[in-house]
Every structure is written in structure tokens, then in C-alpha cells.
Amino acid sequence: MSGRPTGGTGSLFLIDANNFLFRAYHALPMLTAPDGTPVNAIHGYVRMVQAVRKEFAPQYLLAVFDAQGGTSWRRAIYAEYKANRPPPPDDLVPQIPLVREATAALSIPWLEHEDLEADDLIAAYAEHGAKQGLEVVVVSSDKDLMQLVRGPDDVREGSVRLWDTMKNRRVGPDQVVEKFGVGPELLGDLLALAGDSSDNIPGVPGIGPKTATGLLQEYGGLEGILANTAKIKQKKRRERLEAHADDARMSRKLVALRTGYDLPTPLEATADKGPERARMDAFFDPLGFKSTLAGSVGGRGGGTRRIAPRTLSETMSKLEGLVLDKDSTxxxxxxxxxxxxxxxxxxxxxxxxxxxxxxxxxxxxxxxxxxxxxxxxxxxxxxxxxxxxxxxxxxxxxxxxxxxxxxxxxxxxxxxxxxxxxxxxxxxxxxxxxxxxxxxxxxxxxxxxxxxxxxxxxxxxxxxxxxxxxxxxxxxxxxxxxxxxxxxxxxxxxxxxxxxxxxxxxxxxxxxxxxxxxxxxxxxxxxxxxxxxxxxxxxxxxxxxxxxxxxxxxxxxGILLDVEELGRQANELGEQVQALRDSIEAEAGYAVDPNSPKQLGKLLFEDRGLPAKKKTKTGYSTDAQTLEELSLLDPIVKHILEFRSLTKLKGTYLDTLPTLINPDTGRLHTHFHQAVAATGRLSSSEPNLQNIPIRTEQGRRIRRGFIAPEGMTLVTLDYSQIELRVLAHLSGDPNLTKAFKDGADVHRRTAAEVFEVSEAEVTDEQRRVAKAVNFGVIYGQSAFGLARQLGIPQGRAGKYIKAYFKKIPGVTSYMNALIDSAKDTGFAETILGRRRRIPELSRRTSTARAYGERIARNTPIQGSAADILKVAMVEVERLLADKPWARMLLTVHDELIFECETAQVEALVQLVKPAMEGAATLDVPLLVEGGAGPTWESAKG
DNA sequence: TGGCCCTCGTAC
DNA sequence: GACGTACGAGGGCCAC
The missing domain is CATH 3.30.420.10 (Ribonuclease H-like superfamily/Ribonuclease H)
Structure with missing residues (x-):
């Protein structure tokens, strides 16, 4: 297994600084300091170093550079060594000396040598460290350095491994064999045979890594091969090896890592003492880094941290003096x-x-x-x-x-x-x-x-x-x-x-x-x-x-639809809708469009004299909540509600979905929007696949129209109660946290707390109330809202909320802290540091401010859940990249939907479920539940 | 007729 | 006024 390095006491981390400088440069968009100095590579490098420190806390830490303009001893052997290297890009050049200063500013010892390359120095320290019984970790992705790998995989002392921080990958002996087909001890021979175009190492022409591996496996080493060329059957290959034996031997010398000299700095001097704030600030402030280096890590939202409020003009400052002639293209x-x-x-x-x-x-x-x-x-x-x-x-x-x-x-x-x-x-x-x-x-x-x-x-x-x-x-x-x-x-x-x-x-x-x-x-x-x-x-x-x-x-x-199924349902509903329309008109005594709130208002509240409880800006309210209350007074109302519900399903889903099928693919391709929802959630449109009905039987049937092709199965995996789990984590409330750690039915547990009964005694009604309160908390609901939702008097709703906050005190204080913090900083923040400004908090009207407070309460929860899903999606797609038997198709906020060869369903779940559950580490476990079936409806069953 | 607003309803 | 985040259908109304 390629676990992570252990770090801590007994570890030596050697940073291949140039390697990371170049990779950071190419991985990051260009960034400049206030004075225009390019800093992207430095930034990436510093980020990497700090991450290593934070994650592994090495006992010894050393950064090693190639000397700029140095004369490597390899040049003396072969003048063309690295001769084909292009010069570094213009905006990397000034960063090369700066990164040494940055290393010093981080209080990390660093080295370079006129004649020895970084690889040689790293080799010497690695050898020394391993002899001392240290766990040596070379922070690099350079294959040359993989020659240094040593020690059995499960033994830490005296081992040498590579760690690639960008890919979070450890390279031990198994990974070397996996990549090259030979172990670290033969890697030098392999590189010598195959050559290396980036270092301009000639090798033997016509022998590539594959051939070299084969030869090495057969003859055991470079000298073994050269001594046995006569036995090689392929004429071309034999001739080439014979003709270029000297090149191969020279290449072998070039790829060898030189050790056996006194260490320029004794190991003891590289003991890491951690950064010094003042030293860092002095160097990094002028470069505009500041917060980057504070090493701040999300943690609890809470009101303990005080971050200066930021305005839009600060987060997105103007770009002055744009020079762009619009007709110059x-x-x-x-x-x-x-x-x-x-x-x-x-x-x-x-x-x-x-x-x-x-x-x-x-x-x-x-x-x-x-x-x-x-x-x-x-x-x-x-x-x-x-x-x-x-x-x-x-x-x-x-x-x-x-x-x-x-x-x-x-x-x-x-x-x-x-x-x-x-x-x-x-x-x-x-x-x-x-x-x-x-x-x-x-x-x-x-x-x-x-x-x-x-x-x-x-x-x-x-x-x-x-x-x-x-x-x-x-x-x-x-x-x-x-x-x-x-x-x-x-x-x-x-x-x-x-x-x-x-x-x-x-x-x-x-x-x-x-x-x-x-x-x-x-x-x-x-x-x-x-x-x-x-x-x-x-x-x-x-x-x-x-x-x-x-x-x-x-x-x-996209996803496959069963058009016939949707058509059947549409016809069925069409008939019911027509029948309902007829009976509504018969009861009304005149032609009326039940889809028109205006006509409906006149019919119900003027002609039929029903009590109008609520008004909208434009007239009587006729929403479902209102009609529900009237349905006992007049049978026509029930018909209207039924009509509404069916026309909604038919018009929005059954009739519309088939029209959106792409004729070229025969499938339905939604559009995901990544920069719309203010909390960080995704949205989807044409069609919106994130509001396909599920709560009612009639609505859920629509999901029968979403199917997998022949031989395949739809698989759905969703986070159980992710928002409440996030709330438990962020608030730290012991009761809520324990409920999740116990694997309890959280609504039932909440009900038991609030109503002061045992879990077994909780009635369905009590559980329903507790569930509503749990969700209400996430949305910042008031007693009024809860009362309306549950159809109970406001006073009683208020009591429930009070009882909830008393029994789940961590949530109360957390919610208050969120508001304080948002008022203080001007924004709400998620676990991954997504920040949403809340200008509403400083509005003049109390309505607007109350809205701002609800945003402040809801955004960290909804947004953190969205963060987690996004992390999971990136990881899951990576995991499935080489799995032709399954593919991710859709996401619905806390759910991922896949199409998978039926025989592989179990394998898919085994792969994806842990990835989703591991997308974040919270104080409570993340639980992913799943289902599979030929249709989306059956998969969710 | 086109476009915008309003109301309503679906999801998490 | 009162529950957060979305998308969209259909009616109503106004401008063209």
C-alpha cells in the first residue's frame, strides 16, 4: 500500500526545490505582487512547503536547489548534458532567486552547490538519514530521484520514499516497480539505457523504457546486458547495443547520484524549528501574500475568529488603465x-x-x-x-x-x-x-x-x-x-x-x-x-x-429517458386533468381557468364567499396552503388542488422532458450552472433535474422515465442528513454530535430530547415536529413559520423552538455566533472558506436585516454541504476515469447518480461510497446511502 | 407578439 | 414580515 509518510520525530524531509518551483509555475495562473513582480511559482512553492510542515511536522527539513549557472560535474563528462533545456520563461526568472529568500523567510535551511546538483545533495542526505534510521521523505516527483527509494514498504526506519505533494502520492519500491517494471536498484541502469530527452542523456538509440525493462529483467543489469549482447536475437537491437555500449556507460555515470562527500550542512542543523512570524511578514508582506502564510485553516465557523470586514472593492479590486483597442483584433x-x-x-x-x-x-x-x-x-x-x-x-x-x-x-x-x-x-x-x-x-x-x-x-x-x-x-x-x-x-x-x-x-x-x-x-x-x-x-x-x-x-x-413511459403517464394525467377541469367548471357554473390565480380568486372569494385569509400583491392568495385550509368548506377546492398538482407534473415534467432529448445522442443533457447559487451549490436547467418530484407517489412515478440502457443499472448514492451533520460538526453541540456518532435516527433523538421522553416513546407526531424544527433551524425559521408549516398555534411552535434550543444548546450559541461573526466581518463562511458577503445585514429595514441573519445562519450549513459534494465529485470522477463500466451522470445537491454495468454495481458502490464519505473529515461521520435499479424510481427505493 | 413580473410548486 | 437555495410553467399585463 502506498500510505502517507508518517513524519514527526525521526523523519527527514528533503525538498527538491527546483522541481516544485517549476511545477508550481506551470500549475498556477500568473499572479503578481503589488509592484508587478510575478509571484505565482513562489506562492505555489510556499504553499507546498507549509503544507508539508503542517501535515508531517518533520523533525529535519531541508530545501535543496540547483545552483543557478552552476557547473555540474556531469558537464565535465558530457558537455551536452542538459544542453537542450529551454531557458526558463521570462516571468519565472525573477522568481528563481526570490524563492531562496522565501525559503529563508520560512526559517528553512537551504543548500545549493556549484558543482553538485540538487539530486546529488538530496542523495547524500537521504543516504545519511537512512543510515541513521530516519524515515527519509524526498519531496519531489523527479524520476531520477526514485533511484534513492529503499527499504521494505512497511518499515519506516531507514526507509527512503518520494512524496509528491501535488498528487498526494507516495512513491515506494512498489510504485517504482509499477512504473518502470524494475526496482529502484535497477532504475539507474534503465535510465542509462533508455536515455532522457529532458536532461539530454543519450542512452542507446532505439532502446526505450519498455525495451530496457525487458532487457534488464532478462540480464539483471546494464553490465549484464552489455556482456551478453551476442545472445540478443534482434539484429538491430544487438547492433545498437554494441555500437552504443560506451554511450550507455557514460549515461550510467550521468544518471548516477553522487554521494560520499561531507554534508555541506550537518544533519543536526536542519532540525525544523517552525516559522517565525516576524521574519515571514518582513519578506512576504511586500509581495502581497499576507493571509496565505498565516497557516489559517478553516476550523469552526463560530464567532471566535475576527476577520476584518471585506468589501467587494477589496476582494475584486478594479483593474485600472485597461489598454485594449476594441478594433485591433x-x-x-x-x-x-x-x-x-x-x-x-x-x-x-x-x-x-x-x-x-x-x-x-x-x-x-x-x-x-x-x-x-x-x-x-x-x-x-x-x-x-x-x-x-x-x-x-x-x-x-x-x-x-x-x-x-x-x-x-x-x-x-x-x-x-x-x-x-x-x-x-x-x-x-x-x-x-x-x-x-x-x-x-x-x-x-x-x-x-x-x-x-x-x-x-x-x-x-x-x-x-x-x-x-x-x-x-x-x-x-x-x-x-x-x-x-x-x-x-x-x-x-x-x-x-x-x-x-x-x-x-x-x-x-x-x-x-x-x-x-x-x-x-x-x-x-x-x-x-x-x-x-x-x-x-x-x-x-x-x-x-x-x-x-x-x-x-x-x-x-446525459441520461436516458423512457419516452413511452413518460408518454403513457402524460396521457393518463391528461385525462384526469380534463375531467377535473370539467367538474370544476360544472361546480362553478361558468368557464374558469383553474391555472389563473386571478380567476380563481374571484370564483372562490367573491362568488363562493369563502374566507380570504391571505392576500398577495395582486389579489387573493390561492396557494396550496391556503386552499388546503378551505378544502373542508367547499368540495370545489379539492378539485382545484388536484388539478393544480396534476397540471404541474404534466406540464413541467412529463410533457417537457421528452422535448429536451438531444436527437443526436437520444439522451437528455441538462445544463449545470456553477456560478449561480450564492451558497456554493450547483444548479441545473433545461431541464432542472434537481427538482424532479419524489415526495408524493404520483410525482415519484415520473422517475420511472429516467432509465439505464440495456445491460446497465442506475445507481444513486446520497449523503444521509448532510446538512444536519454539518450543523453538528460546526456547532459542536454534544447532543447532536452524539446522535450521529451513535447512528441514531436524529429526528427521533431530537424529539426525545425536546419532549423529554425515551426514544421508544416518541410518537410519529413528535418526530414530525422535531424534524420540522431541525430543518427550521437550518433555515432560520421563526415560530410563525414553524406554526404555519405544522399547522399549529404560534404559541405552541414557540415552545417547541424554546425547548429545542434548551436541549441542544450548542446549536443556539453557534447560531448566535454565526450572526455575530457575519455582522462583524460582513460575510458568512463555509468549512472550505467560501465566503458570501451579506450586505443585507447593514440595511436600514429590519426585514432586510432579518433576512441577512437568516442568510448568515443558513449559508455556512448549506454551503459547507455543497463544498463537500464538490470535493466528492472531483474525486469520484478521478476514480472512475479508468473504469469503462461506470460513469457519473448527475448530481442533486446531496446525491450522485451513476450509470453502471449491472454486474459491476457492487464494485461501483465499493469504490464511490468511501470516496464520498471521505470527502471531508468532520466531528461526526458522513454516511452515504445508496440504491440501484433499472429506473431512477427503483434506485431510490 | 415579445418580454417581464407575479404566483405557484417542485427539489434539496 | 415571518424558511434557506434554486428553475420553470402559466397567467397577466404592457409595449411595440
Whole structure:
């Protein structure tokens, strides 16, 4: 098993600093300090180091660098060693010396050597540490260093392992064998044979890792192979080995890690004493890091922490002085391939690229790519671009210049793909999910792209309560620039046309300007995310951005409907609806539309003289609650209620769902929205699959229309009581916590507490009340609301609430603390640090403030549950990536729905359930329950 | 006719 | 006024 390192006393952690510096640079969007210094790599590096410290608390900690401009001893053997390395990107260069200062500021000893490379130094320390019986962990992903791995897998003392913090992966002997087919002791021989293009190690031409593994397994080592070349049957291979035996021996020397010299710093001097605040602040404050390093970790929401209130202008500060000429976009035709090449080369050189693929229509599952806009961010000065944006037309039907030659979709994407897939390039876009749905198409095959920055998600992460996160709005608010939305060029409603109908002369500059805005706002918002702190960065980078691609996959997959079943039900309901309409009109004595609240109000409260209890802005209220109370007084009311219920089911679900089936796939593809709900939840539309009925028998039948294809089964896994569990965790209330730890029926337990009876004595009615109170607490319900919900007098409802708060005191104080904290800071916060501003708390009217308080109470709970689900989704999709027999299709707030080969259902549950339950570690267990069946209804049974 | 608002109802 | 988060159907009303 590849567990995690143990750490603590008896451990030595060796950080391969250059390795992480480069990886952090490529993984993070560009960020700049207030003075314009690029800092993204430093940030990622510091984050990694601090995480290692926090997680493993090593006894000894040392960072090792390659000396800049050093003369490795390997050069003396082979002048071409690492000669093909491209120079580091321009905006990484200034970070290379800074990262050494950062290491020092963190009070971590560091080393570099003129003649020895970091790998050699690490090897020497690892060897020494292992001899001392320490657990040695090399923090790196470098395969050369895997040669150092030693010790049996289950013995800690004297072992050497690699730890890849970015992938959370430990590399021990088993992982080396898994990856290379040979153990660590033969790895050097393998690398010598196969060569390494990144270090320019020649190896033996024509021998790759696969062949090398085979040879090593047969002959036991490099010298064994070279001594037995005569026995090798393949002529080519034999000749090559004979001709390049010297190259192989030299390569072997190059890949060997040099040890056996005095350690430049004694091991004892690397004992980690932890960071010093003052030293850190002095270095990091000017770089704008601050909160990043505080090492703050979510923990309890509560009112104990005091965070300075933040206003929108601080979380999303303006980007001053935007330089973006809206007419500067260069249209590059298919005949100008050289111009595109040149642009792409510039992007590669810069290391950054903003793009937007323009789609023909609004539904990405039915859309084609019509053009691509590109821009090159100037990360050191985000308000400017490195050059004018370009637009590459693909499928416009309207060309004012008839001579325009458009790109063929495959030719263009073929040219773009290497760049878009290049992990060394930082990609920026807006609302990537919609583009990804198209890019994932097999005929386009532009995935994975590995977008690092999505301006829509950045905006949402920073300020989820913002009205909307479209690029136009961000341009207006952050750059003071007015740009037309998509609607401004394709029209809307009946006059809306496809993007392909828009002339290139209009579409090109519009799209180019958007790419330009993304190029400017991407780095700018990235800096804001960094400034907002460690948690916000993780939320954005590790959850929201990866999730967007997961959602794109879900949308592409869609779900299968049983159209006949839905049709049957629709017909059935249609007849009932007609019969009800007839009897309502017969009872009324005149034609009336029971769907019209206005006509209904007149009928019931004027003509029939029923007591009107409630009024709406426009007249009498006729909602179900009101009608329910009247149903005993007049039989017509029952018919109206029944009519309402059936027309709702028929109109919203049975009739609508089949019309949304995609004719190409024969399946239903919903649209998930990641930047809509202010709490962090997802939403879905066209159709909204998150409000398919379940509570009534009649409604639940609709789920029979959602099916798995032949040979497959629908599997649903949902979190049991996730919001109440989150509440138990956040509030720390001992009673609630214990209820979950005991695996009790929490509503029954609550009832027992509140009504002071034993659990066995709890009546159904008491349980119902307790359940309502439990949920009411989450929503900030008042006695009035509870009374209305339960149909009991307000006084009695008030008593229940009082009793609840008395018996579950932790929740009371937690709720008060939430409000205090929100008033104090101006926002509500989830367990993963998602922050929702609550301006309502400082409104003048008491109604608005009360609303703000309900938000303050509800958002941490609802939002934390959403956080957990999102973490689970990213992890589950990763787990299923290589499982062709199952795929995730849908999510409904606390539920994930899969399609799975029937024989594999158990395997799926075994895989996914623990992943979901482990998505967060709370003070109470997370419990996932599941079901499976041919239809969604049966799966939920 | 199109578009917006209101009311109502479905989910978690 | 009174329960948080969504989406959407249908009626009603107004502008064009």
C-alpha cells in the first residue's frame, strides 16, 4: 500500500526545490505582487512547503536547489548534458532567486552547490538519514530521484520514499516497480539505457523504457546486458547495443547520484524549528501574500475568529488603465497559417494564453465551434496585452469579404492542440465548461486542456453573491468598460440567430475583445484569489476549476429517458386533468381557468364567499396552503388542488422532458450552472433535474422515465442528513454530535430530547415536529413559520423552538455566533472558506436585516454541504476515469447518480461510497446511502 | 407578439 | 414580515 509518510520525530524531509518551483509555475495562473513582480511559482512553492510542515511536522527539513549557472560535474563528462533545456520563461526568472529568500523567510535551511546538483545533495542526505534510521521523505516527483527509494514498504526506519505533494502520492519500491517494471536498484541502469530527452542523456538509440525493462529483467543489469549482447536475437537491437555500449556507460555515470562527500550542512542543523512570524511578514508582506502564510485553516465557523470586514472593492479590486483597442483584433485566415504559427510561438514564449471558442448556439451539446479568439496576457502588467488579439474564423456563413478563407475545424484544432495541451502554458478563459462540452467531442478531441484560470469561476469564488459573473459585467465593474454581451450580436428571442450567421467583421472583433478581457482579468483576478488567502485559492484551484471539466463530462453523457413511459403517464394525467377541469367548471357554473390565480380568486372569494385569509400583491392568495385550509368548506377546492398538482407534473415534467432529448445522442443533457447559487451549490436547467418530484407517489412515478440502457443499472448514492451533520460538526453541540456518532435516527433523538421522553416513546407526531424544527433551524425559521408549516398555534411552535434550543444548546450559541461573526466581518463562511458577503445585514429595514441573519445562519450549513459534494465529485470522477463500466451522470445537491454495468454495481458502490464519505473529515461521520435499479424510481427505493 | 413580473410548486 | 437555495410553467399585463 502506498500510505502517507508518517513524519514527526525521526523523519527527514528533503525538498527538491527546483522541481516544485517549476511545477508550481506551470500549475498556477500568473499572479503578481503589488509592484508587478510575478509571484505565482513562489506562492505555489510556499504553499507546498507549509503544507508539508503542517501535515508531517518533520523533525529535519531541508530545501535543496540547483545552483543557478552552476557547473555540474556531469558537464565535465558530457558537455551536452542538459544542453537542450529551454531557458526558463521570462516571468519565472525573477522568481528563481526570490524563492531562496522565501525559503529563508520560512526559517528553512537551504543548500545549493556549484558543482553538485540538487539530486546529488538530496542523495547524500537521504543516504545519511537512512543510515541513521530516519524515515527519509524526498519531496519531489523527479524520476531520477526514485533511484534513492529503499527499504521494505512497511518499515519506516531507514526507509527512503518520494512524496509528491501535488498528487498526494507516495512513491515506494512498489510504485517504482509499477512504473518502470524494475526496482529502484535497477532504475539507474534503465535510465542509462533508455536515455532522457529532458536532461539530454543519450542512452542507446532505439532502446526505450519498455525495451530496457525487458532487457534488464532478462540480464539483471546494464553490465549484464552489455556482456551478453551476442545472445540478443534482434539484429538491430544487438547492433545498437554494441555500437552504443560506451554511450550507455557514460549515461550510467550521468544518471548516477553522487554521494560520499561531507554534508555541506550537518544533519543536526536542519532540525525544523517552525516559522517565525516576524521574519515571514518582513519578506512576504511586500509581495502581497499576507493571509496565505498565516497557516489559517478553516476550523469552526463560530464567532471566535475576527476577520476584518471585506468589501467587494477589496476582494475584486478594479483593474485600472485597461489598454485594449476594441478594433485591433486581427482576423487570421486559413491561408495565413504562418501568421497563426507566429502568434502561437509568441504565446508559448510568454507562457500564457487566453482563449475563447465561439459556439454556434446556446446549447453546447447542439453547438459547433464557429471561431476561436486568442490573446496573450501580459502577466506583469495585466491591464495591457503583449499583442493584439486574433480571431480564427471556422464556420461563419456570413462573410462581408467574400474572399475570406476560413479554417477547417480539424486542421485548426490540430494546430492548436499541442499548445492547448502543453502543461507549460497557462491557459485562461471564461466559463470553460461550455467550451469543454464541445472540445470533448470525439471528432474535435481538444481535451484535456487543463485550464488554470476561469474568470467566471474566479469571480464566483471571490464573490458568490454577485448578481452574475458574465464577462460583460466583470468588464464593466472591474475595468469600467462597456462591452456588448453575446446577445448584442446574435440578437434574442425570435430574432436570435446562430453565431455562424454573424459576419466575421462583427464577430471577430467582438470575440477578440473578449479574449483580450480574459487575458487582462485572468491574472488580475488570480492575484485577488491569492490575496484572499490560502483557502480561497484551494477552493478555486483544487475544486471549482477541476469541477468545471467534470460537469462538462456529465453534461456530455446525459441520461436516458423512457419516452413511452413518460408518454403513457402524460396521457393518463391528461385525462384526469380534463375531467377535473370539467367538474370544476360544472361546480362553478361558468368557464374558469383553474391555472389563473386571478380567476380563481374571484370564483372562490367573491362568488363562493369563502374566507380570504391571505392576500398577495395582486389579489387573493390561492396557494396550496391556503386552499388546503378551505378544502373542508367547499368540495370545489379539492378539485382545484388536484388539478393544480396534476397540471404541474404534466406540464413541467412529463410533457417537457421528452422535448429536451438531444436527437443526436437520444439522451437528455441538462445544463449545470456553477456560478449561480450564492451558497456554493450547483444548479441545473433545461431541464432542472434537481427538482424532479419524489415526495408524493404520483410525482415519484415520473422517475420511472429516467432509465439505464440495456445491460446497465442506475445507481444513486446520497449523503444521509448532510446538512444536519454539518450543523453538528460546526456547532459542536454534544447532543447532536452524539446522535450521529451513535447512528441514531436524529429526528427521533431530537424529539426525545425536546419532549423529554425515551426514544421508544416518541410518537410519529413528535418526530414530525422535531424534524420540522431541525430543518427550521437550518433555515432560520421563526415560530410563525414553524406554526404555519405544522399547522399549529404560534404559541405552541414557540415552545417547541424554546425547548429545542434548551436541549441542544450548542446549536443556539453557534447560531448566535454565526450572526455575530457575519455582522462583524460582513460575510458568512463555509468549512472550505467560501465566503458570501451579506450586505443585507447593514440595511436600514429590519426585514432586510432579518433576512441577512437568516442568510448568515443558513449559508455556512448549506454551503459547507455543497463544498463537500464538490470535493466528492472531483474525486469520484478521478476514480472512475479508468473504469469503462461506470460513469457519473448527475448530481442533486446531496446525491450522485451513476450509470453502471449491472454486474459491476457492487464494485461501483465499493469504490464511490468511501470516496464520498471521505470527502471531508468532520466531528461526526458522513454516511452515504445508496440504491440501484433499472429506473431512477427503483434506485431510490 | 415579445418580454417581464407575479404566483405557484417542485427539489434539496 | 415571518424558511434557506434554486428553475420553470402559466397567467397577466404592457409595449411595440
Amino acid at each position: 486581427q482576423i487570421i485566415q486559413a491561408t495565413q497559417a504562418a501568421a497563426l504559427d507566429e502568434f502561437l510561438a509568441a504565446a508559448k514564449q510568454a507562457g500564457h494564453l487566453a482563449f475563447e471558442v465561439e459556439l454556434s448556439g446556446d446549447d453546447p451539446m447542439r453547438a459547433d465551434p464557429i471561431g476561436v479568439a486568442l490573446a496573450i496576457p501580459n502577466v506583469a502588467k495585466p491591464a495591457t496585452l503583449l499583442r493584439a488579439p486574433v480571431y480564427l474564423p471556422i464556420a461563419h456563413r456570413s462573410l462581408s469579404d467574400a474572399g475570406t478563407v476560413q479554417w477547417k475545424v480539424d486542421a485548426l484544432f490540430k494546430q492548436l492542440a499541442p499548445l492547448l495541451r502543453d502543461p507549460a502554458l497557462t491557459k485562461y478563459t471564461h466559463a470553460f465548461k461550455n467550451q469543454a462540452v464541445v472540445m470533448l467531442r470525439p471528432d474535435i478531441g481538444l481535451s484535456p486542456v487543463g485550464v488554470a484560470a476561469d474568470t467566471m469561476l474566479a469571480s464566483y469564488t471571490l464573490d458568490p453573491a454577485r448578481a452574475d459573473h458574465d464577462l460583460e459585467g466583470l468588464a464593466k465593474d472591474l475595468c469600467g468598460r462597456t462591452v456588448g454581451g453575446r446577445e448584442s450580436i446574435v440578437g434574442k428571442g425570435k430574432r436570435q440567430v446562430g453565431f455562424d450567421q454573424v459576419d466575421v467583421a462583427i464577430a471577430g472583433p467582438w470575440a477578440g475583445e473578449r479574449a483580450g478581457l480574459v487575458a487582462s482579468l485572468g491574472p488580475h483576478l488570480g492575484a485577488a484569489i491569492i490575496a484572499a488567502g490560502e483557502q480561497t485559492l484551494k477552493l478555486y484551484q483544487d475544486i471549482e476549476v477541476p469541477l468545471s471539466e467534470v460537469l462538462a463530462k456529465l453534461e456530455r453523457r
